[in-house]
Amino acid sequence: MALDADLTGRSYDLKAPYDVSRIDIARFAAAVGEADPVHTDAAVARERGHRDVLAPVTFPIVVASGAMHQLLADPSVEIELRHLVHSAQRFESARAICAGDVLSARLTVESVRRAAGTSLIATRTEITDADGAHVCTSHATLAHRSPDGTGG
Amino acid sequence: MGSLARGDQLPTQTYRVTRADLIAYAGASDDHNPIHWSDRVAASVGLPGVIAHGMFTMALGGRALSTWAGDAGRVRDYGVRFTRPVVVPDDDEGVEVVVDGVVDEIVDGAVRVDLTVRCGAVTVLGRARASVSTDA
Secondary structure, eight states: OOSSGGGTTOEEEOSSOEEOOHHHHHHHHHHHTOOOGGGTOHHHHHHTTOSSSBOOTTTHHHHHHHHHHHHHHOTTSOOOGGGEEEEEEEEEESSOOBTTOEEEEEEEEEEEEEETTEEEEEEEEEEEOTTOOEEEEEEEEEEEEOTTSSOO | OOSOOTTOEEEEEEEEEOHHHHHHHHHHHTOOOGGGTOHHHHHHTTOSSOBOOHHHHHHHHHHHHHHHHSSGGGEEEEEEEEOSOOBOOSSSSOEEEEEEEEEEEEETTEEEEEEEEEETTEEEEEEEEEEEEOOO
């Protein structure tokens, strides 16, 4: 079982940098119901001082989850998606994400705590741009309950 | 946002959520966990039914924040706990998620806002807080 203290400190990178397209942003904005044209019209975005169309507030999760998928795909980590529940999330953004950004992400497991048959996995994902500058830190806490109720 | 004071309320926002929204969100976010679309899988892990992605509910809070702030780029720090699931029935009505907010603190160049996000009588996000830039 790898769902123990061993996991703490492990890091997972996005397989390849994430090219943020206008279509990605428009699709995410539509999915969460953000009707502000700043998400779809580059002219509006530029008028408001953005380089290109602006990503919605929680869009960084799309980039961070790419690194999370690398954690879930690690054969030494026994996590079953259906037993995984997101228990907390925070985004600390240095700047908003725009179309044209090329983003990297590195997820680090900060801690694993067990309580009442559930493992609480605290992660931190640093999202950086093509220049290596900090864009956003995504903090996600996941609760994993194993089928046998051991949390493993 | 105009002039702000501690205790100012954000306008209440009511958002309707249906199964179709969850499918669209699964695609846009690349989160295909079957508890968000399969009753069978949801029941097998002890859930009362298909539930919304926590991140979808968080995004609705983000939508209320960016609507109030006038631009999504002003929301700089936003965190929540997913305390109760939003169960979304397989019908055309879906459920309503209601977002309220109050200005808790005004600091240099930013305001801190506490959100209350409810589905019916149940609060579904805990410690939902954001920092919103007041600089142009």
